[in-house]
Amino acid sequence: MNARAAALIAALAAAVAFPLAMQAADQLFFVGFASRVLIWAIAASSLNLVLGYGGMISFGHAAFVGTGAYVSGILIAGGVTSAWIGWPAAILASAVLALAIGAASLRTRGAYFIMITLAFAQMMYYLMNSMKAYGGDEGLSLTSRAALGFGLDLGNEVTFYYVVLAALCALLYATHRLAHARFGRVIAAIRENETRAEAIGFPVYRYKLICFVIAGAAGGLAGALLASHGKYVSPSLLHWTQSGTLMIMVILGGVGRLWGGALGAVLLLALEHLIAEHPIPWLLAIAPNYPQHANLGVGIVMLVIVLYAPQGLAGLVSRKRHA
Amino acid sequence: MPDLLEIRSLAKHFGGVVATDEVSLEVRAGEVHALIGPNGAGKTTLVAQISGSLAPDAGSIIFDGRDVTRLAQHQRVRAGLARSYQITSIFRRSSVIENLALAVQARSGSSLGFWQPVASESGLVDEARLIAAEIGLSDRADIAGGELAHGEQRALEMGLALATRPRLLLLDEPMAGMGPEESQRIIGLIERVRRSVSVVLVEHDMDAVFRLADRISVLVNGRVIATGVPDEIRANEEVRRAYLGDEALSA
Amino acid sequence: MSDMLLEVAGIETAYGQSQVLHGLDLEIRAGETVTLLGRNGMGKTTAIRSIMGLTPARQGAISFRGSRIEAEAPDRIARRGIALVPEGRQIFPNLSVREHLVAFAENRSGAKEPWTPQRVFALFPRLRERAEHMGNQLSGGEQQMLAIGRALVTNPYLLVLDEATEGLAPLIREEIWKCLAALRAAGQTILVVDKYIERLVQLADRHTIIERGRVAWQGGSEELSSNRELWHRYLGV
Structure with missing residues (x-):
């Protein structure tokens, strides 16, 4: 067995054992926290599909996460609690939105593409803000999580955690297959040399659009999971700073690397949690408010990573292995 | 010989600058048709319009009896019209075989495969190896494009176009930046492919042009000022004034 | 020697793991026109990049007008009076012709009759006609x-040209050769890399053939033009 497979199995074993250990130690809070981290890992991995694999710097990914959350949340609020309806609906809605946004934005490139995806996402943000029937800027509180059936109660933190973990694993495996399949090769070729990809006969625009839609759909799934996790959706999920946070996760973890989005989400959220919940006494003495400014710490880590590990955490790991 | 490519009154302006001025020319099936002219005469612009990366303002392009003027570049490639670039445009991080296999993939079925590893499709790699042999890069098959020597990169540049199995190959300065031996290699390659493919050759290396071309068109200020067999072009007073200078005599 | 302008001694240069120059020597005296010849990939452009400080040599010494420059930054070397006409021209797409010339004008060698934008326009009347066009609008x-004009207005002691006739139509190529001959006649020191050997033996005083990062042959134009064996063995002609 090679080192890569061993590391994979160890990571998976740790992820599976984690909630059981927390349950035994009566620390269920951490199971809920870990679920949230894994959902953001899904969201960041979906952005990595378009940003890293596709080379499209989309600055509006929160729109797809947020749309998925709202569709799933509105269905639950309306009494349609089945996850088998709500989650596919969320995925579909985000995919349709990605199709519309992508079809318009992918005609542009460079800074224009960044700005137009940002603009579309902000439009969605203001749209949700104005939807008074669904809480407007106050957001929408849900009475329950989605229901999965089969005797699985998503209200149980441990069960919910395993469902999210399964979804993340499924997404990463699908991404791995996709990257090595025909479609992945075309996307990689377009990222590297778009002009030549067109000149050997690939309809570049169509492939980029399909990649954009797949990423949007996966973002919708993350949104649906988020809605159930917190039993709450609000427009802030669609705010441009969320898109920025997702981008930071991908950059920290590794742009265009399979584990990039997941590692980045874990690092960023763990860091935020540590800074906010575990203040360092001597630092507190100098700067009493610093735990409320977790972003400062995140910024420093980001700086270090960009300077010393430009391929992100995932790149650092694979470089160590090759060395 | 029937015409494989027919260009009718093609025109393209950039602002007030006329890049292509009512260009009409025919490329016969099986011929090497050289396109020469001063820098800035509009050769590359014309190649871009024929290949489909640039839309003309007026005029039409007929390929194999079919009007392709409104077709996108990738559609023209599938119809058998492929180009190479003056400035090497390859996939620099992929190996020679991966480069070529990708071009083979582009013309063999749908690429909307999301699950089966492309590495399991031996057909693509086999075909890529054939083309690598054709362009003389068999022993460099697993080297990344960006690490090849300049002459090898130029061969791969042509290989990418050949891998689409074109019926008409548009070569934009294939000898650019080459030494004498490397040029010979590309000339040899063109001589081999011309048996099955028609070629439009844009080139400043007059030795190569006069050796390879069946016919030559001379483009000056976006206009075709002469078309003919090499001897006619060599003897053409206007061509000599505008482009060749004394070189035609020594060639 | 007092009129020695550039002295390259035993330089070794590598890109990462792959070493290109294995102890290259080159001397240029003031007023000379010298060529670097050899097949592609033998190290001509790398030699120029090392002289200019763009890819510094790992070993060996480069002296220019008596000062060691092998460890200096490219901008410092340029200001000492070596001007490069780079492969691929490297024109700024969003500067006009006039801006290119005005921005770089400086009398680095303290010439009595320095090159100015006006003199460049006189040398290349085509540029005067296109003075207000942007770099990306030029043929x-x-x-x-x-x-070439952008290099000349810095009034360099040494003018270095890397593949200056590449991709040019025959008539324009001739114009470049005539320009170089005129510069040489005016006393400009020139280092040139090009593939048109027939023209170089007419233009230059001395030639250096590089093979695998070392000097394979050095000599004058008469020797080179009479020794076809050299052309065949090292230049592939």
Whole structure:
């Protein structure tokens, strides 16, 4: 067995054992926290599909996460609690939105593409803000999580955690297959040399659009999971700073690397949690408010990573292995 | 010989600058048709319009009896019209075989495969190896494009176009930046492919042009000022004034 | 020797793991026109990049007008009076022709009759006609003239040209050769890399053939033009 497979199995074993250990130690809070981290890992991995694999710097990914959350949340609020309806609906809605946004934005490139995806996402943000029937800027509180059936109660933190973990694993495996399949090769070729990809006969625009839609759909799934996790959706999920946070996760973890989005989400959220919940006494003495400014710490880590590990955490790991 | 490519009154302006001025020319099936002219005469612009990366303002392009003027570049490639670039445009991080296999993939079925590893499709790699042999890069098959020597990169540049199995190959300065031996290699390659493919050759290396071309068109200020067999072009007073200078005599 | 302008001694240069130059020597005296010849990939452009400080040599010494420059930054070397006309011209797409010339004008060698934008326009009247056009609106030939003009207005002691006739139409190529001959006649020291050997033996005083990063042969134009064996063995002609 090679080192890569061993590391994979160890990571998976740790992820599976984690909630059981927390349950035994009566620390269920951490199971809920870990679920949230894994959902953001899904969201960041979906952005990595378009940003890293596709080379499209989309600055509006929160729109797809947020749309998925709202569709799933509105269905639950309306009494349609089945996850088998709500989650596919969320995925579909985000995919349709990605199709519309992508079809318009992918005609542009460079800074224009960044700005137009940002603009579309902000439009969605203001749209949700104005939807008074669904809480407007106050957001929408849900009475329950989605229901999965089969005797699985998503209200149980441990069960919910395993469902999210399964979804993340499924997404990463699908991404791995996709990257090595025909479609992945075309996307990689377009990222590297778009002009030549067109000149050997690939309809570049169509492939980029399909990649954009797949990423949007996966973002919708993350949104649906988020809605159930917190039993709450609000427009802030669609705010441009969320898109920025997702981008930071991908950059920290590794742009265009399979584990990039997941590692980045874990690092960023763990860091935020540590800074906010575990203040360092001597630092507190100098700067009493610093735990409320977790972003400062995140910024420093980001700086270090960009300077010393430009391929992100995932790149650092694979470089160590090759060395 | 029937015409494989027919260009009718093609025109393209950039602002007030006329890049292509009512260009009409025919490329016969099986011929090497050289396109020469001063820098800035509009050769590359014309190649871009024929290949489909640039839309003309007026005029039409007929390929194999079919009007392709409104077709996108990738559609023209599938119809058998492929180009190479003056400035090497390859996939620099992929190996020679991966480069070529990708071009083979582009013309063999749908690429909307999301699950089966492309590495399991031996057909693509086999075909890529054939083309690598054709362009003389068999022993460099697993080297990344960006690490090849300049002459090898130029061969791969042509290989990418050949891998689409074109019926008409548009070569934009294939000898650019080459030494004498490397040029010979590309000339040899063109001589081999011309048996099955028609070629439009844009080139400043007059030795190569006069050796390879069946016919030559001379483009000056976006206009075709002469078309003919090499001897006619060599003897053409206007061509000599505008482009060749004394070189035609020594060639 | 007092009139020695550039002295390259035993330089070794590598890109990462792959070493290109294995102890290259080169001497240029003031007023000379010298060529670097050899097949592609033998190290001509790398030698120029090392002289200019763009890819510094790992071993060996480079002296210019008596000062060691092998460890200096490219901008410092340029200001000492070595001007490069780079491969691929490297014209700024969003500067006009006039801006290219005005921005770089400086009398680095303290010439009595320095090159000015006006003198460049006189040398290449085509550039005067295109003075207000942007770099990306120029034809290949015009770009090449501008690249030479941009080097000349710095009034360098040494003018270095890397593949200056590449991709040019025959008539424009001739114009570049005539320009170089005129510069040489005016006393300009020139280092040139090009593939048109027939023209170089007419233009230059001395030639250095590089093979696998070392000097394979050095000599004058008469020797080179009479020794076809050299052409065949090292230049592939």
